[in-house]
Amino acid sequence: MATREPTRIEGLTRQVRARIASRALGPGDRLPSVRRFAELMGVSPSTVVEAYDRLAAEGLIRARRGAGFYVTDVGAPPLSLSDAGAPRERIVDPFWVSKQSLDAEASVVKPGCGWLPAEWMPEAALRRGLRNLARADAAALTYYGGTRGSLALRRHLLARLAAEGVEAALDQIILTGSGTQAIDLICRLLLRPGDAVLVDDPCYFNFQALLRAHQVRIVGAPYTRTGPDVAAFERVLAEEKPRLYVTNSAIHNPTGASLSPQTAHRLLSAAAAHDLAIVEDDIFADFEPSPSPRLAALDGLDRVIRIGSFSKTISASVRCGHIAARRDIIEGLIDLQVATSFGGPSPVATELIAGVLSGGSYRKHMEELRRRLTKARRTVGERLDRLGLESWTEPRGGFYLWRRLPGACDSAEVAKAAMAENLVLAPGNVFSVSQTASGFMRFNVAQMADEGVFAALERAMERAALSAAAAGL
Amino acid sequence: MATREPTRIEGLTRQVRARIASRALGPGDRLPSVRRFAELMGVSPSTVVEAYDRLAAEGLIRARRGAGFYVTDVGAPPLSLSDAGAPRERIVDPFWVSKQSLDAEASVVKPGCGWLPAEWMPEAALRRGLRNLARADAAALTYYGGTRGSLALRRHLLARLAAEGVEAALDQIILTGSGTQAIDLICRLLLRPGDAVLVDDPCYFNFQALLRAHQVRIVGAPYTRTGPDVAAFERVLAEEKPRLYVTNSAIHNPTGASLSPQTAHRLLSAAAAHDLAIVEDDIFADFEPSPSPRLAALDGLDRVIRIGSFSKTISASVRCGHIAARRDIIEGLIDLQVATSFGGPSPVATELIAGVLSGGSYRKHMEELRRRLTKARRTVGERLDRLGLESWTEPRGGFYLWRRLPGACDSAEVAKAAMAENLVLAPGNVFSVSQTASGFMRFNVAQMADEGVFAALERAMERAALSAAAAGL
Incomplete structure (x- = not known):
């Protein structure tokens, strides 16, 4: 030995x-x-x-x-x-939840994951799309595709932007391999190692993982129920001089809050004063009952770069992201995407997504999703209330609830204890740059239809409390 | 004004x-x-x-x-x-050929591009695969998939590695979004800005574009008919201390040459003496009539990282790459792929590729491809001979011919003149770090079935010679 x-x-x-x-x-x-x-x-x-x-x-x-x-x-x-x-x-770190969720066995229940169950997705439209693709032009099935990606899909995105009040031209949009790859490309263009980047605290955990891969300094501004705390935001801009701010304006991940018009205006004014670029990740856009204020719309794609994807609404398997930005930024991104992926996203993927979007069924699918999610947020919210998990805000849409654990419960300990229950949870600190969210947990209401999940959660909370008490002896 | x-x-x-x-x-x-x-x-x-x-x-x-x-x-x-x-x-730079080829209209003839015509690809198998996918499990159609990618496809790759004499385990393989993304991830793990990276001179132009995105110093070693010039290779290792060497051992792009056993052994010895990591991009493996020496096989995946993709043999639209390497390297790559792409490649893509490979038709498809390419290399080679474009080596397989232009012809000028002929060419210097290949041109024989291409090439060469003469006045 x-x-x-x-x-x-x-x-x-x-x-x-x-x-x-x-x-x-x-x-x-x-x-x-x-x-x-x-x-x-x-x-x-x-x-x-x-x-x-x-x-x-x-x-x-x-x-x-x-x-x-x-x-x-x-x-x-x-x-x-x-x-x-x-x-x-x-x-437990920003990679922990990703890997636990992505690599979990099918039997594991995943209130910590960031996607909807397969049966909530537009399965019939996807199957129809695949059958159509089987009859598509040979070029679409075998070639790399152009550097900007499917024209049909870019046209669709343009119309959507216009409906949100963002005037843009076709050459201001490119398609990417995924929403994450969209941010990754933008970071490559705009950042250098050692630069400061501002994120919300808390924010989507993979923003942190991604920014680390770029070796930048990550700084946070506390997130409130109406967006970032503007005074703190301005202070960070003055002190840390970040080059970039990455955020979700609508149905913020993990809190579910949305930006207020006043906060949006003040953020943009502060950004202009400090030549700050902003990535607005609008991945939850279609989950809103009606559009909330968008930085891209106020700013007109000057310093705001808007990205999104279809992973939450159509398929995370058929991956495709998109970026709308100023022309010079798009030109730089095209070069970088050619260098690092040789071309744009898979034409098979973009054809499939464009097909699902152009069929009339997408609007109905989203209406149905929003209806189901409203119900699930209420039902799951009530169950979490009963377990003493306190609501922080009532989201306007989407599938996340951000809840405060009772007592001095450390959510990372609860998440670890939950693994024995075959439960993957998303503890607060994986979202927090300042590590000040140990009392919070993010729940995906669409993954909590199984009644057993609440009992398992309760047992995990009890076990975590017991071992905390034991460690304190 | x-x-x-x-x-x-x-x-x-x-x-x-x-x-x-x-x-x-x-x-x-x-x-x-x-x-x-x-x-x-x-x-x-x-x-x-x-x-x-x-x-x-x-x-x-x-x-x-x-x-x-x-x-x-x-x-x-x-x-x-x-x-x-x-x-x-x-x-004309390393991006020029990529973008010209990727974004060309369908009517443009592309002897400069790096892929086969759609009608040479396994179209029927792809269509069958899409129809099968339309009946697949909902999870495969909608979920992100695991961080390492399809088990079936990794098993297939493992069997192929074993057949080439590379013993590896399942956890030594990950799937990526594409072959280019595979190299990109490896660069992210192993390199820092300012590091030196060694490439063959000439080498695949996108290696240069990719390495520039990593802000590393690119150094070259002259490529001979049996692999890199070993004395120059050793000198560069001693003088520049590169961390990484990126190469194709079999059917090297752009020259079509393959590594000899002696060169392979000497390269690995030199690499060991300098703690150099090697990326062996084996994308043209299946085009060889019989396997030539591989660094990965000699080295046993110790310092060699082997990558590949199916873009040249199955589809460039359904994108999927793969990496085989030491376990610790794979673990680091998984984290980086999660951070920068959130998960592995599209399950729809990997299911489709795995389906095509598992059907018995792939072996026949490749036999047919090799037969057609042998014929096309001979036919096109003879036509190029007649135009005075001298052969540098006779490739063992694949679709590239590396030819020296007659006289003092500058291939970049010929490529520019060819654009007026609706012809995209790949001039030598886009492949050359030292910019010493202006007298060469890479031709894709599979894209030269149209008789008119040779007359158009001849006109472009004449026009380039004329303007060179005029500039000399």
């Missing part, structure tokens, strides 16, 4: 190094406590202490007195070929 | 700035000559001189006595929101 210790220490240091290299752990992130990491890895606490000491000696992490170990800002060193690999357990 | 000059100057400076920001123009790249840029933009040469002077004053470009203007290495400054946009004409 003793002879194996050095290998175990190396195994641990390799894992931490690999996570820093892939930016799963970024500057300022806290490592798991010695006790927890030892438990996770099935090694003795002294092995973890030795591994952390070595990493600290390398300058990769630093101890803060009484507060554990943190990743330093030496930057994410590239993975060296001499770092051999080992399977690794995950701690 | 005079009053419009300042606006025109600004228009030109903005365009150059946008191209530098998007890395379409990288450090060391030459700007178009004053005369050519003036012609392209329809402005007076003095306007161009003034624009170049301003950019030089900003430090973005620098004049070299008697040799024109070059982009400096101040790095690609991010696009500022105060840079307004304007449509831009392209000069």
Whole structure:
């Protein structure tokens, strides 16, 4: 046993190094406590202490007195070929929910995931679309497609923008491989490592994961029930000089809140004063009963870049995102998309999406979805009320509820306890740059039709409370 | 007219700035000559001189006595929101062929493009696959899919690797959105801005475009008929200390040459001595009559990362790439793919590809393709011989011929003249880091079935020779 210790220490240091290299752990992130990491890895606490000491000696992490170990800002060193690999357990971080949800077995219930159940999606339209595609032009089935993507789909998006009050031309739109890829391309064009980027606190957890991949500094402004706290927003602009702000104006992820007209106007004025670019991720647009204020509409696509996708409303399997922006930005994005993906999104995917949208059924599908979601938000909301999970705001639409846990419950501990219940949850701090949302949890109401989910959640909360009490002894 | 000059100057400076920001123009790249840029933009040469002077004053470009203007290495400054946009004409660079080919009208003939005509692709199998998909599980049609991608397709790839002598496990493979995205992810994991990356000279032009997007230094080693010049390769490793080498071992793009066993062994020894990682892009694997030496097979996926895609053999519209590598590298890539694409490739795409591969028809399709290509290489080769385009090597397979133009013909000038003939060509220097391939042209034999293409090529060569002679007066 003793002879194996050095290998175990190396195994641990390799894992931490690999996570820093892939930016799963970024500057300022806290490592798991010695006790927890030892438990996770099935090694003795002294092995973890030795591994952390070595990493600290390398300058990769630093101890803060009484507060554990943190990743330093030496930057994410590239993975060296001499770092051999080992399977690794995950701690709860922005990647945790993504991977837990994406890779879950079909039997796992996922109130923490960010999509609708398959049976809520326009399955018949998709099947019809595939049958139509089977008869499509050979070029659509075999060629890369143009650099801007399907003309039919771009025309459709243009009409939608016009209906929202955004005047744009066809050459102000490109299609991308997905909504995430849309933001990724924009970051590549507008950001350089070390730049500051502003996000809402809390915000969609993958914004953080994505921004880490760009090695930028992530700064947050507290999100209120009417959008970001404008005074804090202005202070961050003055102090941190971020180049970019990434947000959802309508049905904000994770809170479900929407931007008020006053906040929208003040944000844009502050952005103009600091030459700040804004990515408005409008992925939940179609879930609103009626359009709420949009930065893109007020700004007229000058400093606002509007993105979206069809993953939440049509299919996350047939992936396609879109960007509407100023022409010069679009031109730069086209080059980058050619360089990094060779061309635009899959023509098979864009044909399929365009087909579903052009059929008359999409409007009815969305009406039905909104109706079902209104009902599910009410039903699930009432059940969460009864469990003592307090409402933060009543969303105008969509499938998220942002709830405060009772007492001093740590939602990450609840999420971990829930795994034993075959339940994937989305604890508050995966959304929070400042790590101040440990008392919150995001729930996807469409994934909570199974009655058992509430009992399982209750057991997980009890177990987390018990172990918190035990640790406090 | 005079009053419009300042606006025109600004228009030109903005365009150059946008191209530098998007890395379409990288450090060391030459700007178009004053005369050519003036012609392209329809402005007076003095306007161009003034624009170049301003950019030089900003430090973005620098004049070299008697040799024109070059982009400096101040790095690609991010696009500022105060840079307004304007449509831009392209000069011949690594993006030129991509965009010309991808966005060409159907009537344009494209001996410069990198794919097969639709009628050479397995159309029937794709249509059958789409009809099968229309009956697939709703989950496959609507969900994101797992982070590693379709198990069936990974199993298929594993069996193929084993047949090539590469022993790997299932968790050493991930699927990606495309072959290009596979390299892009690897660059993100292993590289940091300013690192040196080694490519073959010449190499696939999009390697350069992609590497520029990562802001790395691109260094080249001359490619010979048996792989890179090993002495030059070793010298570059010692002098430039590249972290990564990106290559095609089999049926190299653009030359069609394949690696010899001796060169493969010496490359790997040199790589080991310098801790160099290697990306082996095996996209043309299935076009070989029998497998040639592979770095991945010799190395056993230790420092070699093997990538590929189905864009050349099944469909470029249904996009899917794959990576086989060491486990720790795969783990890092999974995180990055989640962060930048939210999940793996489209399940609809991977199901479709897996379906085509599992049907018995794929083997027959490839046999037929190889037979047709052998014939087309011979027929087109003879026609090019007659036009005085000299063979450099006889490829073992695939659709490219790398030919030397007669006399002092500049292939970029021929490519530009060919546009008037509705012909997209791939001039040698778009493949060459050192810009020493102006006398070469890459031809895609599968796109040259139309008899008229040779007469059009001849006219373009004559016109280019005439204008070269006129410029020399």
